[in-house]
Amino acid sequence: MDSPLLIHRLHFAFTVTFHYLFPQLTMGLAPLIVILKTLALRRNDETYNQAARFWARIFGINFVIGVVTGIPMEFQFGTNWAVFSRFAGGVIGQTLAMEGMFAFFLESAFLGLFLYGEKRLSPRAHWWSAVAVFLGSWLSGFFIIVTDAWMQHPVGYAKAADGSVQLSSFWELVLNPWAWWQYAHNMSGAVITGAFVMASVGAFYLLWGKFQEHGKIFVRVGVIAGLISSVTQLFPTGDGQGVLIAKHQPVTLAAMEALFESGPGAPLVLIGQPDIAQRRIDNPLIIPKMLSFLTYRAWEAEVRGLNAFPPDMWPDNIPLLYFSYHIMVGLGTIFIAVMVIAALLLWRGKLFSARWMLWILLLSLPFPYIANTAGWTTAEIGRQPWLVYGLMRTSSGYSHMVSAGNGWITFLGFLGMYMVLGILFLFLVRREIENGPAAETAASH
Amino acid sequence: METVWFIIVSVMIAAYVVLDGFDLGAGIIYLIVGKTIDERRKVLRSIGPVWDGNEVWLLAAGGSLYFAYPQLYASAFSGFYLPLMMVLWLLMLRGIGIELRAHMDNPVWRGFFDVIFSVASALLAIFFGAALGNVIRGVPLNPDGYFFEPLWTNFKLGTQPGILDWYTVMAGVVALVTLTAHGALYVALKTDGELSDRTRRVALSVWPVQLAVTLISLVATWFVRPSIKTNYLAYPIGFLIPTVVFASLALMFVWTRRGQEMRAFLASCVYITGMLVGAVFALYPVVLPASTDPALSLTIYTAAAGHHGLWVGLIWWVFGMILALGYFIFVYRMFRGKVQLEGEGY
Numbered sequence: 001m002d003s004p005l006l007i008h009r010l011h012f013a014f015t016v017t018f019h020y021l022f023p024q025l026t027m028g029l030a031p032l033i034v035i036l037k038t039l040a041l042r043r044n045d046e047t048y049n050q051a052a053r054f055w056a057r058i059f060g061i062n063f064v065i066g067v068v069t070g071i072p073m074e075f076q077f078g079t080n081w082a083v084f085s086r087f088a089g090g091v092i093g094q095t096l097a098m099e100g101m102f103a104f105f106l107e108s109a110f111l112g113l114f115l116y117g118e119k120r121l122s123p124r125a126h127w128w129s130a131v132a133v134f135l136g137s138w139l140s141g142f143f144i145i146v147t148d149a150w151m152q153h154p155v156g157y158a159k160a161a162d163g164s165v166q167l168s169s170f171w172e173l174v175l176n177p178w179a180w181w182q183y184a185h186n187m188s189g190a191v192i193t194g195a196f197v198m199a200s201v202g203a204f205y206l207l208w209g210k211f212q213e214h215g216k217i218f219v220r221v222g223v224i225a226g227l228i229s230s231v232t233q234l235f236p237t238g239d240g241q242g243v244l245i246a247k248h249q250p251v252t253l254a255a256m257e258a259l260f261e262s263g264p265g266a267p268l269v270l271i272g273q274p275d276i277a278q279r280r281i282d283n284p285l286i287i288p289k290m291l292s293f294l295t296y297r298a299w300e301a302e303v304r305g306l307n308a309f310p311p312d313m314w315p316d317n318i319p320l321l322y323f324s325y326h327i328m329v330g331l332g333t334i335f336i337a338v339m340v341i342a343a344l345l346l347w348r349g350k351l352f353s354a355r356w357m358l359w360i361l362l363l364s365l366p367f368p369y370i371a372n373t374a375g376w377t378t379a380e381i382g383r384q385p386w387l388v389y390g391l392m393r394t395s396s397g398y399s400h401m402v403s404a405g406n407g408w409i410t411f412l413g414f415l416g417m418y419m420v421l422g423i424l425f426l427f428l429v430r431r432e433i434e435n436g437p438a439a440e441t442a443a444s445h
Numbered sequence: 446m447e448t449v450w451f452i453i454v455s456v457m458i459a460a461y462v463v464l465d466g467f468d469l470g471a472g473i474i475y476l477i478v479g480k481t482i483d484e485r486r487k488v489l490r491s492i493g494p495v496w497d498g499n500e501v502w503l504l505a506a507g508g509s510l511y512f513a514y515p516q517l518y519a520s521a522f523s524g525f526y527l528p529l530m531m532v533l534w535l536l537m538l539r540g541i542g543i544e545l546r547a548h549m550d551n552p553v554w555r556g557f558f559d560v561i562f563s564v565a566s567a568l569l570a571i572f573f574g575a576a577l578g579n580v581i582r583g584v585p586l587n588p589d590g591y592f593f594e595p596l597w598t599n600f601k602l603g604t605q606p607g608i609l610d611w612y613t614v615m616a617g618v619v620a621l622v623t624l625t626a627h628g629a630l631y632v633a634l635k636t637d638g639e640l641s642d643r644t645r646r647v648a649l650s651v652w653p654v655q656l657a658v659t660l661i662s663l664v665a666t667w668f669v670r671p672s673i674k675t676n677y678l679a680y681p682i683g684f685l686i687p688t689v690v691f692a693s694l695a696l697m698f699v700w701t702r703r704g705q706e707m708r709a710f711l712a713s714c715v716y717i718t719g720m721l722v723g724a725v726f727a728l729y730p731v732v733l734p735a736s737t738d739p740a741l742s743l744t745i746y747t748a749a750a751g752h753h754g755l756w757v758g759l760i761w762w763v764f765g766m767i768l769a770l771g772y773f774i775f776v777y778r779m780f781r782g783k784v785q786l787e788g789e790g791y
Contacts, residue, residue, distance in 0.1 A: 064544040067497070068537040074507055078522025079529055082591065085522075089515020090750040094758060097512035100505035101765030108501045109772035112494040113779065120779065158751075164515070166751030399523035401593040410530040417534055424541065428548050 007407035008080045008398040013380075014411065015072050017373060018418050022066030024372050027141055027187060028194020029059050030134035032225055036217070037127045051217050052130075053118070054437035055198070060115045061428050065421055072414070080407070084387055084397030090166035091157050091173065092147045099143035107136030141190070142183055149179035151388050152379065153248050165391065178244055182379070185237035188229050189375060192335060193368040195226035196361075199342070201433060203361035206352055214437040216352055219361065223346050227339040233332055245382070246295045249389065251309040252382040255318045256325040257291055259305040266291040266303035274322050279306075315384045324377035331371040338364060446755045447745040450513035451732070453762065455725045457509055461502035462573070462721060463627075463714050468492040468499055470628015472539065472566025473621070476559065478632065478644045483786055485559065489543065490784040491635035494776060496543060500536070505769075512758055516590060517732050517748040524584055524592040525576065528608050532572050539565035567621060574620025578613035581724055582606065582669055583734035586741045602669060604737050612669050619658045623720070626651045626697070627713045634706040637783045645701060648709070652698050659694065659720075663687070670734070673727035683726050690719035 033055050040048035074096060077085045110132035118126050150156075156172030157165040167173060202218025205211040246253050253259075258274040258281055259266055268290035272281035292301040306314060315321050338360060345351035351358075383389055387397040471492050479485035511518040522529060542562030546555055579594070585605050586592045597607035600614075629648035633641045666673060677683040693715040700709035728734070732748055735741035749755065 061545075061548070064540060068540040071504065071536055072533045074504060074511075075522065075529055075533055077511065078518045079526050080523070082519035082523035085511065086516050086519040086590075089511055089518060090754050093508070093512030093515055093518075093750060094754060097505070097508035097758065098761060098765070100501065100508035101762065101769065104501040104504055105498070105765075105769040105772055108498040109776050112497070112776065116494070117779070160751060167754035167757065170754075170757045399519075399526070399591075401523050401591045402526045403593075406526055410527070413530065413534060417537060421537070421541070424545060428545065431548070 002404050004404045004407060005395055005398055007404050007411060011080050011407055011411045012076055015414055019069040019073060020376060021369055022062050022069060024190045024193045025062050025197060026066050027137045027190040029055055030137050032194050032198055032221060034130050034134050035221060037130050041123060041127060047213050050437045051214050056115055057432050058429060061425060065425050080399050081397055082399040084392065087164050087392055088388055090164055092150055094167060095143045095147045099140055103136050103140035103143060106132060141187060145183040145186055146174060146179045149176050149182050152383055153178040154388055154391055181237065181240040181244055185241045188232045188237050189372045191225060191229035192233060193372060195222045195229055196364055196368045198222035199226055199361045200365040203358040207358050207362060211436045211438060220346060223339060223342045227343045230335040230339045234336065250304050251313055252315060254304060254306045255315045255321050256382060258322045259303060260307060262305040262308045264300045264302045265289040274319055276318055315382055317381055321378060321381045324374040324381060328371050328374040328378055331367050446752055447749045450755055451745050454509050454513055457502060457506035459718050459721045461506050463717050464499040464502055466624045466627050466717060467631035468496040469566045469570050470624040471632050472563050473570060473625045474629050474647055475563045478640065478647060484640045486786060487636050487640055487784050488632055491632055494780045498776060513750060513755060514732060514748040515750055517743050520590050520743060521733055524594055527596055528572060535565045535569050570621045570624045571617035574617040575609060575613040578616025579608060580733060581666060582612050583736035585737050586735035588741060606736060612665060615662060615665060619662045622651060622655050622658050623717060626655055627717060630706065630710040630713050634710050635784050648701050656694060676727055676729060686719055686723040686726060690716055690723065693719060
């Protein structure tokens with residue numbers, strides 16, 4: 001437990017996991033706020049403007065925490081992963097620098113106008129500021145995904161004389177097929193979070209019996225966006241991502257599915273705990289031949305199991321990988337079911353009085369966060385033992401000059417700091433929800 | 446190409462210091478000049494719409510540094526591990542101090558975030574100054590291009606110094622004083638009445654201190670890093686830089702006295718830029734001097750990324766910079782003039 005490698009991994013894993021709780025809502029809410037603003041302009045209805053303002057207030061609080069927890073991510077490439085940065089900076093420095101130049105400037109310039117400038121701007125100009133914030137946040141996500149996709153599936157690079165990798169083709173880097181599938185999958189996941197949060201708050205108002213008109217708007221927009229994004233999460237984006245993993249990271253696929261033995265007609269494990277030492281699944285619930293079909297569209301296709309690869313190429317935490325993946329897929333399936341039923345009720349005009357369904361929507365709030373976190377855990381634990389797939393192992397990328405002691409003290413510092421941030425966030429958001437969408441008290445300096 | 450990026454990264458760092466410098470400075474003087482709730486709100490409103498955008502220059506400069514000189518980024522960020530982590534925490538505290546303060550109308554809540562904001566601003570100024578001091582003084586680089594500095598050793602210079610020694614502490618003080626004046630001039634420019642006058646008086650009373658620490662720091666740097674004169678002697682045009690520094694410092698005083706706030710603030714911008722240009726001019730082509738053995742110093746040639754990547758970066762950098770400048774001009778125009786408390790928004 002006192003190895004520098006472990007603490008540097010924990011350091012990054014904890015800070016990035018906590019950080020991503022916020023951008024997923026930022027990126028998920030941004031397009032929904034644009035929709036609310038559009039409806040307000042089109043229908044000339046003040047209720048929609050109030051709804052947009054309410055979500056802008058939540059967005060603002062969420063954004064602050066996202067920004068302050070995002071700064072450490074860029075720093076940690078240098079502080080905790082210096083050897084990796086020296087090795088790969090010639091390639092991923094491109095996308096990280098571009099994020100600052102193209103996304104952060106755009107986002108920061110228009111966020112102030114969007115949050116506080118409504119009375120200074122015409123309705124149409126204010127609508128544009130919302131669009132600019134939406135674009136900025138989605139661009140930011142794009143550059144980060146291109147960076148991560150390069151680590152998953154390095155392209156467009158050449159080895160230099162000093163052992164580092166350098167960019168050889170900018171377009172190969174940006175058009176990395178892995179990046180585009182991962183981006184689509186990730187953004188769809190962010191919209192799921194935004195949609196579920198919006199629907200959940202709407203359901204809360206309807207069950208509470210206050211702010212009924214706003215509550216109905218939130219539920220309607222949330223359920224429609226939630227239905228679309230839940231479906232696109234599975235197909236085509238999740239499927240496309242899976243095909244790439246099967247092709248380029250077959251050992252990861254085997255570990256995700258806990259497929260120990262290669263063979264034709266591989267089964268799909270729905271439930272069961274993998275026992276790595278015994279190479280078996282405890283109390284399994286399986287669908288025969290399903291994995292072969294899902295992977296290669298053929299019931300009898302040969303799928304390579306873990307035994308086809310030397311153990312030092314296996315991801316180093318197979319149980320965590322397996323459970324992250326299964327939690328993600330399981331929750332994703334439940335999201336589709338919830339949103340299909342809610343959408344049917346909405347279509348039949350019964351949703352707003354179906355209290356049992358509103359309760360389900362209300363209580364579903366935390367699960368998209370869990371699913372998104374589990375998805376990223378699957379991607380990043382699945383990449384192990386590689387830091388850059390096939391090029392650099394995680395064990396050789398950390399800052400060897402930074403001792404475990406120094407790593408631990410700053411890790412503990414972040415734990416404390418983020419606990420405070422988390423409490424502040426919940427406290428302030430709870431106040432906004434309780435004050436409700438009709439309140440006109442936009443906090444300003 | 447390495448030189449082009451040396452200039453670009455230097456420009457971005459200078460832009461960060463000049464821009465975020467005034468909102469850090471506003472934070473430093475915040476508790477001193479803001480006597481009433483309304484005055485504090487005015488100070489905050491003067492930086493409110495722009496501080497986040499200013500801070501983006503830190504991220505953009507950091508990103509460009511990472512992109513252009515991966516080895517420098519790797520070496521410096523892991524070597525300055527502890528102070529950088531503290532900078533991160535201070536940036537977080539400061540950000541939530543500004544943004545969350547107004548979310549609850551309660552004097553205890555406000556008072557808490559007021560202090561957080563001001564103290565974090567002052568400490569950040571000191572940290573940034575000390576960081577620059579470390580880069581000028583040199584760090585104990587190993588033959589593999591890495592180092593790790595403890596927070597302090599014995600506060601003396603030498604081959605194995607700490608982050609804090611007398612020289613870097615002095616650099617921190619220079620930064621604190623400089624940004625105090627810089628922020629005061631900005632707030633004086635953006636506010637009116639009693640608050641503006643009081644802020645201007647702060648700038649005036651800081652001025653003699655600023656003159657003194659500027660002189661001391663120049664002399665001290667001469668002794669700490671005698672090699673700084675190499676570039677100046679090779680290219681005597683470089684002596685224009687200290688001339689500009691002292692001329693702008695003198696003009697700051699004159700214009701502040703006369704109440705010409707815009708000119709005084711611009712003079713402070715020139716002063717800060719001059720100090721930074723003077724430092725990078727002396728360092729070039731070294732980007733991180735070694736205190737252990739000058740031959741181990743990182744230079745733009747040893748630390749740079751590949752040429753193809755640098756060329757590609759130049760294309761998008763120009764494009765991105767035009768966009769960024771466009772946003773900045775737009776936002777600063779939207780919020781031009783003295784701040785008012787009435788009405789919505791900042």
